[in-house]
Each structure stands twice: as C-alpha cells, then as structure tokens.
Amino acid sequence: MEQERLIPTSESITVEFKSDHKSPLGEKELVLAAICLANNQGGDLYLGVEDDGAVTGLHPSRDRTKDLAAVIASRTNPPLSISATTLQEGGRELIWFQVPPIQGSVFSNDGKALIRALDAKGKPICRPMSAVDVLRRANQQREVDWSGLPAAGATVADLNSAERDRLQAVVKRHRGEASLLELGNEELDLALGLVVQGADGSLMPTHAGLLLMGHEAPLRRCIPGHEVGFQVLQGTEVRVNRFLRGPLLAVVDEISQRLEPFMQEQELEVGLFRVPIPNLPSSCFRESFINALAHRDYTALAPVTVQWNLTEGMTISNPGGFVRGVTLSNLLTAPPRSRNPVLADALKRIGLAERTGRGVDRIFEGLLEVGRSAPSYARSTDDDIVVELSTRPANLQLVALWQDYQQRxxxxxxxxxxxxxxxxxxxxxxxxxxxxxxxxxxxxxxxxxxxxxxxxxxxxxxxxxxxxxxxxxxxxxxxxxxxxxxRQQASLSPEEIDRRILELAARGEALRRKDVLEALSGLESRQATYALQRLCSQGRLIPFGSGKGRRYQLPP
The missing domain is CATH 1.10.10.10 (Winged helix-like DNA-binding domain superfamily/Winged helix DNA-binding domain)
Known part of the structure; x- marks a missing residue:
C-alpha cells in the first residue's frame, strides 16, 4: 500500500512551503517566513516543499548540524521561540518548523515584519505589516483598547447634543443605570468614557464617544471604517437596501424601525395558555446586532451588514475575527471579552447590551425555545464574524413539548x-x-x-x-x-459506533467517512463525522489530508 502523506498538500493561512531544492534558502528569508506566520495565528513552515505542494527535499549542501530554530530566535525581536523537526516524506528529507502565535507583534532585528494574509483570490501570501496591522493586532489581543483612545483631530464640538438626549432616552427605555440620568453632560461623558482629559485639562472625544454621539461628518473623517448595511430580501426582490454611517444609537433606531414591518407572530395554544411565536425573536436580533457593533474591528474598511432573507433567515456579519481566548467551540463558556471594552461597557451601562456579558447565551436560548435551530457561527473566519439566525417556520410541536414541560x-x-x-x-x-x-x-x-x-x-x-x-x-x-x-438509535450506542469504526481502521487501509457509512447500516452522515472527530480528539485515530480526501488511520 502506498504510504499516506504526512504533511499538508497545500498552503493555507497557517501553512507555508519553502523550496530548498535548487539552492539553500537564505536565513533572512527563512526568518521572515517564520515572522509572517507568527504575526497571524502561527502555524507550520515546511522547508523542502514547493509552492504547489511537491516535496523536493533539502539541498545537498545544507548544513544539517546548524540549529535553524536558534537562528530564527536570534534574529527576531522579541525572540521567536519555535521548534524544528527533521522529517522524511516520500523518501526526501525536509524540516518542519512549528511557529506559535505570539502576544503582540514580532519583527526582524533590522525592523522588518510580514503578516500572513489572503489575497483577492483567496491565496495565502506574506505581505508587509503596516502600523494599522500592529494596532489591529494589539486591539485583537486586548493589549490596547482602541475605542477608549482619543480620536485624532476630533474636538468636543464634534459631539452632537441631540445624540446625548437620545442616549439618555435609551437609558430610560431599556432600564440602564439610573444613576447616569443624574449626571451633568460633562460628568456623563466622562463616566461612560466618551471623552478623556488631555494633559492641559481640555476634553477630547474618544472613538467610543464619536461612535455614540458624533456628528456624521467627523465620524466619516475620524472613523472611515464605520458603516452599517441593512438589506431585506424576498426571493430575488430587494425590499430594503440601506447603508448608514451615522452615530450608533441613531443607526440602531433606524434599522429597528425599518425591521418592524417584517416582524410577525403566530400564536400557539398550550393548555390554557397562548404562546406567541415570532418569526424572529427581537432579543435575538438585538443581541446579535449590538454584539456586531460593539465588538467589530473599526480599523477595517468594511461595514457591519444585516441581511434578512425573509424565506430563510437573517445573517449578521462584522469585520474582525474572534478576540484572543474566544473560539467557535467555547462561544458559550468563554469569559466575556471585547475588542472595544470602553464602547462595549457604555452599551451595557445604558441598557442596550446584555449587562452580564452573556448576550450569545440569549441568542441561543431565544431561537431554541421557539422551535428553531441554534444560531450558526460556522461561516466566521479570521477576518469576519458571521452569525446566521434561522427564520424558517418554527417546529410548533417542539414548542408545545417545551411549554408542556414548563407547566408540569x-x-x-x-x-x-x-x-x-x-x-x-x-x-x-x-x-x-x-x-x-x-x-x-x-x-x-x-x-x-x-x-x-x-x-x-x-x-x-x-x-x-x-x-x-x-x-x-x-x-x-x-x-x-x-x-x-x-428506532435506529435504540440499537446503536456511541460505544458500539466507536468500536466498529476502530475495527474497520484495524484492517490496515486508510479509512474514509464513506467507508464508515457503508459499513454501519443506519448511521447518518453527521453521526459518522462526529464519531470520527471524537476518536481523533481521543488520539485513537489519526487524520490525514483534508476535504473529501481526508483519511483516518490507527496511531502507530
């Protein structure tokens, strides 16, 4: 049997190939390649592999005794600690560098820095790291609160007193902190972090202050990335198509008003009670939308978008991936974290956002209790967070069961x-x-x-x-x-599924998900996927390849 390839077959945001075949790769280029990965998510750097994935091996003249990991550490600032392992792939020798993600940014000793990114065609590249990249990375890692920094070139004259009145109305309507209503204008702005005091005692608007209370012209000038798109689609017909760049509270009010005509309810009778079933729970929309506004990356020139396909569901996306410490797998358990703490705190205190920081919990709970599928964040990437809220017809039988349970x-x-x-x-x-x-x-x-x-x-x-x-x-x-x-589940336990998959793998051939489905009658596709993932996480199977070519084998 042909030996399974042990290394990735193509480059990605976390995988970089470097050729060493025609002549030994220079140390400077190797150092920059490691810096490039470290300044994004980290990843794997393979020396001796061509860009197309072909393994050509190390150059015969390369000094195998030289500690290249130490070379990289000595030529980076701060020193980049990586591991280097010699591998054999297809009968050829190569070196595998494991590059960890780092806190902050890393530069070469001569001041150069690259960052891993995707080009316009989705191809992974290493591009020069800009000052905006450094700020964005510090903001992403919660080293700097961009929202609490003074907005360059802005003055208190750029703040709109009408928006302060709107903010106070929000506090009353959403039962925010009542003590905020007792403060004077300057005290209120300082308490919420909307302004900061300069060295000369003068007040300067922060980015959060401009976003909440700024006139539109200085908002465009000082925060050009701020924009919100709102679309309502019915089939191929565009019912609403608006792009807004005003202060956040005004944007929230306008979109809520435009959304209202499309919000509908049906009633379900359960015993003596009538239960309203909305096509979109207002709390789910509000938490999802406010989360997008509060936690987006405002240094990115891209809008927050709200798109509602009336026959399918609503999609809300915002630029900026998850902050450090938050992943798809721990969304519901990770401690509350924000990319913009001052802005997020102000939205909580005025009552517009969930005060306990558990807004995602409310989104999940709101959809599941009305008989719809859980919200999906599966389309999120390193650059964008995307949440999909189902508005397909609710399973009323499920809601009746939930309500019956509650009554009993x-x-x-x-x-x-x-x-x-x-x-x-x-x-x-x-x-x-x-x-x-x-x-x-x-x-x-x-x-x-x-x-x-x-x-x-x-x-x-x-x-x-x-x-x-x-x-x-x-x-x-x-x-x-x-x-x-x-009836099928009554006869097929998780232990039995795992046992039979391991028996298939023990035959010595690389196992595919298709093989599992063919061998285990009654097993569904997603059950096979979850079972294989479970066995891999336990170390009982080792995955190779990706996509449709993914295979599984027993560990050596």
Missing part, C-alpha cells in the same frame, strides 16, 4: 437543557460525559439536567453505569416526524 415542572427548560436537546438531535446518542465535554460544562451539572429531562420524558436513557447513553425520547422524535430514527 413549574420552570422553563433553560439554556443548558435546550443545548442538551439540541446536541442529541444533532448527534443522536451521547453519554453524559460526552455531553459535558462538548458543552464544556461541569459533568455533575450536565448529568443533573439530563436526569430532569429524563423525568420530563424529553430524553430516553439506554444502558447502565458509565456507558449509559441518552437519546431524544420517542415523543420528541415524533415532533420531528422521525419515528424511524428513534
């Missing part, structure tokens, strides 16, 4: 229980340990919620002891009109 138990399901039910719908069958691992919550807490759902006949248990697994109950599957799926 005397309390709502709550976010954690809704997430447990969502995961079981996505992955069919999981143990309490697997649920707690994926939810990143305390196992005892998760087990308690699962047992409550079991008592409420929303979840069914199978097996005993540590191997006990859970599925959605028969009545919940009936709400999804998936009675056959319930």
């Amino acid at each position: 138990q005397g309390q709502p399901l709550g976010l954690l229980s809704l997430l447990v039910l969502h995961l079981l719908h996505e992955q069919r069958k999981l143990t309490a340990e697997q649920l707690s691992e994926q939810l990143q919550r305390d196992p005892t807490l998760v087990r308690r919620h699962v047992e409550q759902l079991l008592e409420g006949d929303l979840v069914a248990g199978q097996g005993q002891g540590r191997g006990r697994a859970y599925t959605l109950s028969k009545r919940v599957y009936a709400a999804f009109d998936q009675a056959d799926a319930y």
Whole structure:
C-alpha cells in the first residue's frame, strides 16, 4: 500500500512551503517566513516543499548540524521561540518548523515584519505589516483598547447634543443605570468614557464617544471604517437596501424601525395558555446586532451588514475575527471579552447590551425555545464574524413539548437543557460525559439536567453505569416526524459506533467517512463525522489530508 502523506498538500493561512531544492534558502528569508506566520495565528513552515505542494527535499549542501530554530530566535525581536523537526516524506528529507502565535507583534532585528494574509483570490501570501496591522493586532489581543483612545483631530464640538438626549432616552427605555440620568453632560461623558482629559485639562472625544454621539461628518473623517448595511430580501426582490454611517444609537433606531414591518407572530395554544411565536425573536436580533457593533474591528474598511432573507433567515456579519481566548467551540463558556471594552461597557451601562456579558447565551436560548435551530457561527473566519439566525417556520410541536414541560415542572427548560436537546438531535446518542465535554460544562451539572429531562420524558436513557447513553425520547422524535430514527438509535450506542469504526481502521487501509457509512447500516452522515472527530480528539485515530480526501488511520 502506498504510504499516506504526512504533511499538508497545500498552503493555507497557517501553512507555508519553502523550496530548498535548487539552492539553500537564505536565513533572512527563512526568518521572515517564520515572522509572517507568527504575526497571524502561527502555524507550520515546511522547508523542502514547493509552492504547489511537491516535496523536493533539502539541498545537498545544507548544513544539517546548524540549529535553524536558534537562528530564527536570534534574529527576531522579541525572540521567536519555535521548534524544528527533521522529517522524511516520500523518501526526501525536509524540516518542519512549528511557529506559535505570539502576544503582540514580532519583527526582524533590522525592523522588518510580514503578516500572513489572503489575497483577492483567496491565496495565502506574506505581505508587509503596516502600523494599522500592529494596532489591529494589539486591539485583537486586548493589549490596547482602541475605542477608549482619543480620536485624532476630533474636538468636543464634534459631539452632537441631540445624540446625548437620545442616549439618555435609551437609558430610560431599556432600564440602564439610573444613576447616569443624574449626571451633568460633562460628568456623563466622562463616566461612560466618551471623552478623556488631555494633559492641559481640555476634553477630547474618544472613538467610543464619536461612535455614540458624533456628528456624521467627523465620524466619516475620524472613523472611515464605520458603516452599517441593512438589506431585506424576498426571493430575488430587494425590499430594503440601506447603508448608514451615522452615530450608533441613531443607526440602531433606524434599522429597528425599518425591521418592524417584517416582524410577525403566530400564536400557539398550550393548555390554557397562548404562546406567541415570532418569526424572529427581537432579543435575538438585538443581541446579535449590538454584539456586531460593539465588538467589530473599526480599523477595517468594511461595514457591519444585516441581511434578512425573509424565506430563510437573517445573517449578521462584522469585520474582525474572534478576540484572543474566544473560539467557535467555547462561544458559550468563554469569559466575556471585547475588542472595544470602553464602547462595549457604555452599551451595557445604558441598557442596550446584555449587562452580564452573556448576550450569545440569549441568542441561543431565544431561537431554541421557539422551535428553531441554534444560531450558526460556522461561516466566521479570521477576518469576519458571521452569525446566521434561522427564520424558517418554527417546529410548533417542539414548542408545545417545551411549554408542556414548563407547566408540569413549574420552570422553563433553560439554556443548558435546550443545548442538551439540541446536541442529541444533532448527534443522536451521547453519554453524559460526552455531553459535558462538548458543552464544556461541569459533568455533575450536565448529568443533573439530563436526569430532569429524563423525568420530563424529553430524553430516553439506554444502558447502565458509565456507558449509559441518552437519546431524544420517542415523543420528541415524533415532533420531528422521525419515528424511524428513534428506532435506529435504540440499537446503536456511541460505544458500539466507536468500536466498529476502530475495527474497520484495524484492517490496515486508510479509512474514509464513506467507508464508515457503508459499513454501519443506519448511521447518518453527521453521526459518522462526529464519531470520527471524537476518536481523533481521543488520539485513537489519526487524520490525514483534508476535504473529501481526508483519511483516518490507527496511531502507530
């Protein structure tokens, strides 16, 4: 059998290939390549591989005894600590450098810096790092609060007193901090960080101050990246298409007004109660939109966009990826972090944003409790955060089950229980340990919620002891009109799925997801995906390749 390739087949934002075939790569170029990766996310640098992925190996004259990792550390500022490993790939020798992401920015000793980026065609490149890149990176890593810095060239005359009146009205309407209403204008601006005092005692607007209370002309001049696009689509027809560059509170008011004619509700009778089911919960929109405004990268020349396709759902995107410490996998558990702390704090204190910093929780809870799928952040990248909110018809049978549970138990399901039910719908069958691992919550807490759902006949248990697994109950599957799926889950436990996948892998051939689906009758595509990911995270399988060419093998 042909040996599986161990290294990536193509370059990416975290993978760089450098040729050493025709002549040894110069140390200066090697140092800059490492700097380029470190100034983004870090990644893997392979010496001895061509740009097209062909492995050509090291040049015969290269000094194999030289410590290239030490060379890179000695020629970077601050010193870049990386590891270097010699590999054999396809019978040729190459060097693999593991470049970690760093705090701040790294330069060569002669003051040069590159940063990994994508060109207009989506191809990874190393480009010169600008002063804006350095500021943006410091802001991303929460070393500098851009929103709290004085806006260059702005004066207090650029602040609009009418917007201060609007801000005070927001405090009253959304029950913000009542003490803010007792302050004078200057005291209010200072308390919210909208102005700062200069060395001479004069007041200067901060970026947050301009964004909340600035006239439009100085906003355009001082913060050219600020813009908000709002579109409503019905099929191919554009019902609304507006781009706004005014102060944030005015923008929020205008978009809310334009959104209102499209907001609809239907009522569901559950026992003696009538439950309103909106096509888009207003709290979900507000939290998603305010999050985009509060946490976007204002140094980027790109707008926040709100696009509502009335037949599918709403998409809200903002420039700037997740700040350090926040990822797709820990969105619901990471401590609240902001790219713009002064701006985010002001929005919380006036009542427009979730004060506890758990706005994402409210978005998930709001959609799940009205019988819709969870919000998706899957399209987010290093440069943009994208959230998709489903407005497809709600599953009213599910809502009836949730409401019936609430009436019988005397309390709502709550976010954690809704997430447990969502995961079981996505992955069919999981143990309490697997649920707690994926939810990143305390196992005892998760087990308690699962047992409550079991008592409420929303979840069914199978097996005993540590191997006990859970599925959605028969009545919940009936709400999804998936009675056959319930019968399939009753016979295929997670342990059985893992065991049979490992048996397939033990045959010695590289395993594909297609092979798993063919071998395990009744297994769904997403179940196979999750099972393979689970076995890889446990170190019981090793993945190779990417996309449709991805294969899996047992560890050596």
